[in-house]
Amino acid sequence: GENVEQHPSTLSVQEGDSAVIKCTYSDSASNYFPWYKQELGKRPQLIIDIRSNVGEKKDQRIAVTLNKTAKHFSLHITETQPEDSAVYFCAADMNTGFQKLVFGTGTRLLVSP
């Protein structure tokens, strides 16, 4: 089955810096890769996603890149702000014909003013 590894587990940056979170997956058949943000005590919420026919996707300060050959994808946040502080999860869909997401173990991002 699919396995998703996520690094780092914690990341501390200064406000205005960039943050990068990396994930690798094991199943080459996976074709959908969402990123979720979870604030303390809240539900996970989608911030960006990418499909396997696309190499990069941007949405304002957030971007995701996908390297299918190497089976890894990354989240890039530029000009970080304190409100970006949260836990971020990557995920990969198992491409079984049903929506079955396998999540990474999460990255706790702390943005200091």
Place this chain on the structure above:
Amino acid sequence: NAGVTQTPKFQVLKTGQSMTLQCAQDMNHEYMSWYRQDPGMGLRLIHYSVGAGITDQGEVPNGYNVSRSTTEDFPLRLLSAAPSQTSVYFCASTPSMNTEAFFGQGTRLTVV
């Protein structure tokens, strides 16, 4: 739209008790799923459904049952609660493959 609604928000059970976590969505989504979230382990899929009457197991199904009699509701049953089932449980619904999953607010379950 209320989105995905879970009840209760908090629950304490004794070992061996049974209970049902409720999940309802008002977005007419076909796909629904249950995840558990444990510290350092991300979210793990328990059971999922692709429509009324159709359910299947995820990564960690043991000790849990589900049914889907309507599009809107997807309850999760704990048959005989164990301390290892202490976790935060999230229900999610998705309109179709490879699209955003909408999560409920979660149920924090403690089994003593």
